[in-house]
Amino acid sequence: MHELNYEAPTSLDQAISVLAAAGENGRMLAGGTDLIIQMRAGVRQPGQVIDAKKIPELQALSFDAQTGLQLGAARACCDIIADATVQQHYPGLAEAAALIGSDQILARASVGGNVCNGSPAADTTPALIALGAVCQIAGPNGTREVAVEDFVTAPGQTVLAPNELLVAFQIPAPQGSADCYQRFIPRNEMDIAVVGVGSCVALDGDTCTAARIGLGAVAARPLLAKEAGDSLVGKTLDDAAIDAAAQLAQQAASPISDMRGTAEFRTHLVGVLTRRTLKEAAARAR
Numbered sequence: 001m002h003e004l005n006y007e008a009p010t011s012l013d014q015a016i017s018v019l020a021a022a023g024e025n026g027r028m029l030a031g032g033t034d035l036i037i038q039m040r041a042g043v044r045q046p047g048q049v050i051d052a053k054k055i056p057e058l059q060a061l062s063f064d065a066q067t068g069l070q071l072g073a074a075r076a077c078c079d080i081i082a083d084a085t086v087q088q089h090y091p092g093l094a095e096a097a098a099l100i101g102s103d104q105i106l107a108r109a110s111v112g113g114n115v116c117n118g119s120p121a122a123d124t125t126p127a128l129i130a131l132g133a134v135c136q137i138a139g140p141n142g143t144r145e146v147a148v149e150d151f152v153t154a155p156g157q158t159v160l161a162p163n164e165l166l167v168a169f170q171i172p173a174p175q176g177s178a179d180c181y182q183r184f185i186p187r188n189e190m191d192i193a194v195v196g197v198g199s200c201v202a203l204d205g206d207t208c209t210a211a212r213i214g215l216g217a218v219a220a221r222p223l224l225a226k227e228a229g230d231s232l233v234g235k236t237l238d239d240a241a242i243d244a245a246a247q248l249a250q251q252a253a254s255p256i257s258d259m260r261g262t263a264e265f266r267t268h269l270v271g272v273l274t275r276r277t278l279k280e281a282a283a284r285a286r
């Protein structure tokens with residue numbers, strides 16, 4: 001059995017110092033619903049684990065009508081889905097977070113952990129991409145910001161250096177906009193997305209002024225289907241415009257075939273879920 005040090009810093013500065021001292025050997029721990037399973041399986045064997053749950057900045061959950069939602073990376077999903085502001089302004093994020101495991105998992109799991117784990121099929125990542133969320137990162141050399149769509153680089157890999165941690169997500173305030181997240185799984189719950197799609201649309205009257213579509217489980221990392229979203233700007237969101245955007249989203253996807261579904265089935269699902277989430281987001285925005 002390998003030796004393991006555990007620290008639970010109560011400030012961001014302390015956490016950065018411990019992480020920097022540990023180097024490649026350090027690993028942040030939020031809910032542990034991915035990390036502890038990976039440690040038990042021997043997939044990851046950190047010598048230093050740094051608990052994120054006692055750092056105030058990583059527990060933020062506050063909304064400002066100008067700047068939007070500040071969501072701490074370690075805040076438990078159960079708090080996020082119960083939050084009236086999130087339900088009102090970011091229903092798609094609430095939908096995505098609510099899908100993570102069971103009540104027991106939701107009580108521990110964080111959105112930050114979901115994104116940092118780097119799974120192409122993580123449910124909250126496409127929802128955050130649709131919302132235009134930005135990752136706030138801190139390390140010994142200061143802070144930096146990275147768009148969520150640029151954060152995961154490959155399965156299990158992110159832009160984080162070993163001495164950096166994810167502090168929070170800054171999610172823009174809705175401007176006549178609303179979001180929606182849906183996924184397909186072959187059973188009712190507790191499964192990994194075969195495909196997940198998050199959409200966010202802004203409307204001025206009947207005209208779409210902005211649209212973003214995030215795709216999960218259809219490439220080596222979660223994707224922003226930029227051309228698909230951009231194609232809707234300046235248009236009325238009728239069936240023709242939505243069908244055209246869904247086709248562009250299908251073209252952005254490059255899925256594999258595996259035990260969960262064939263590439264052809266996944267491409268079909270991207271079309272179905274893009275149409276459904278765009279229609280629902282538009283209805284909510286109205």
Ligand SMILES: Cc1cc2nc3c(=O)[nH]c(=O)nc-3n(C[C@H](O)[C@H](O)[C@H](O)COP(=O)(O)OP(=O)(O)OC[C@H]3O[C@@H](n4cnc5c(N)ncnc54)[C@H](O)[C@@H]3O)c2cc1C
Nearest residue numbers: 028030031032033034035101109110113114116122123166
């Ligand atoms: C039964 C079960 C069902 C599940 N169902 C789903 C599902 O339906 N959909 C889904 O998407 N996921 C699902 N998961 C996966 C998991 O629960 C999520 O990915 C969860 O959101 C991870 O968050 P966490 O806080 O537990 O992260 P942890 O396990 O603590 O950490 C995950 C990874 O992120 C890193 N990390 C965490 N926080 C930070 C930070 N602040 N800075 C830098 N790195 C950090 C850790 O070092 C680790 O590598 C399920 C898991 C289980 C066990």
